[in-house]
Amino acid sequence: MSTNYEIAIVGGGASGLAAAVFCARERGSGSGIVLLEKSPRVGKKLLATGSGTCNITNRGAAPENYHGNGAAAFVTPALTQFPPQACVDFFQSLGVLCAPREEGREYPLCQQAGAVLDCLRLELSSLGVTERCDAAVTAVTPQNGGFRLTLGSESITARRVILSTGGAASPSLGGTSDGYALATALGHRKTPLFPSIVQVRTDTTFVRAMKGLRTDATVTFCLNREPLCSHTGELLFTEYGISGPAVMQISRVVGDWERRKNGDMTAEIDLLPTVSETALLSLLSSRKTLSRTAADFLTGLLHKRIGQTVCRAAGFSLEQPMNALSPNELRRLAATIKRFPLPVLGTQGLGGAQVTAGGIATDDVDPRTMMSRRVSGLYLIGELLDVDGDCGGYNLHWAWASAYAAAKAVTA
Numbered sequence: 371m372s373t374n375y376e377i378a379i380v381g382g383g384a385s386g387l388a389a390a391v392f393c394a395r396e397r398g399s400g401s402g403i404v405l406l407e408k409s410p411r412v413g414k415k416l417l418a419t420g421s422g423t424c425n426i427t428n429r430g431a432a433p434e435n436y437h438g439n440g441a442a443a444f445v446t447p448a449l450t451q452f453p454p455q456a457c458v459d460f461f462q463s464l465g466v467l468c469a470p471r472e473e474g475r476e477y478p479l480c481q482q483a484g485a486v487l488d489c490l491r492l493e494l495s496s497l498g499v500t501e502r503c504d505a506a507v508t509a510v511t512p513q514n515g516g517f518r519l520t521l522g523s524e525s526i527t528a529r530r531v532i533l534s535t536g537g538a539a540s541p542s543l544g545g546t547s548d549g550y551a552l553a554t555a556l557g558h559r560k561t562p563l564f565p566s567i568v569q570v571r572t573d574t575t576f577v578r579a580m581k582g583l584r585t586d587a588t589v590t591f592c593l594n595r596e597p598l599c600s601h602t603g604e605l606l607f608t609e610y611g612i613s614g615p616a617v618m619q620i621s622r623v624v625g626d627w628e629r630r631k632n633g634d635m636t637a638e639i640d641l642l643p644t645v646s647e648t649a650l651l652s653l654l655s656s657r658k659t660l661s662r663t664a665a666d667f668l669t670g671l672l673h674k675r676i677g678q679t680v681c682r683a684a685g686f687s688l689e690q691p692m693n694a695l696s697p698n699e700l701r702r703l704a705a706t707i708k709r710f711p712l713p714v715l716g717t718q719g720l721g722g723a724q725v726t727a728g729g730i731a732t733d734d735v736d737p738r739t740m741m742s743r744r745v746s747g748l749y750l751i752g753e754l755l756d757v758d759g760d761c762g763g764y765n766l767h768w769a770w771a772s773a774y775a776a777a778k779a780v781t782a
Contacts, residue, residue: 571714
């Protein structure tokens, strides 16, 4: 087996796989390209994206969907080179037909992440790219206008190196901190890491009673009672707190707060986002004629267990008759439904997160080429960088777009 390569790609996740394909296509052959993955197989995390259906991209992908220090400006050149339509065209060229779904999301028509991975690997094989698994790179050392890569007791050389090791989120799916160590050893700076697109831990005094229930709601995270962000969607109550799209989409602010530990974070939940508080007051007043106790007063308006929990949180015993509620009591109940408060304790950490916020500082990388400003011939792409996207296909799009920018530059 050859130990001398033109291009070595370290990390066989989404960005690394795409970079290998792009590089081989640009060169007209995969000869001289090696893809190195420390796990027994490539693409493990890719298989889990979109709950196994793989949200390939989002038609609305734009700089404002990305976060990190200077991320919006940094991602602009790559997104311009490789917009969502180019992504759809690329996967169709691999044999993966795409289909639009809600909110601009694009999925494979077959709804199988496994098919996306298979088609990427089939293309690598047909192009002649060398794929090596169980090949953990422990050091990248510049030498003689290229690099020596250390793999245990073995070493290989490459003229150019692309670091595509991903982030630290979801270690059970291959998330790792290895790339940060490789990059910082070469002089790059790393910004603090914290979880994004992650479940949120809250006080469970009332949450336990609603464990496992899903409902459409608007979730607002507040710092010291000041609203930071809101999102409407499906909310899932869990044994530790809250999850679901309504939470995950805006959970980045909780991860950031958790690492800073500055101030008090609260989740305010609007359990009836389509009903105004004024209309709700009228609705609750009319329900007094039902002559029910608190245990069933909101049944039919909210899920029974959620309704019971709301009544308890508003200060009513479940046995209390509700046919004689005062105006103040009605307002208290309506306010609880519209702003159900949950003190936030933190997140489920990087272990439960889909994406890592923070990473290698983008100031150290040329946004047009993804080449390091510190080490010529070294390229950094994907989640390894201090770039994280919103939930909904944006993070995978960044993986493909940054890989494309690097591949174009590497092979120029």
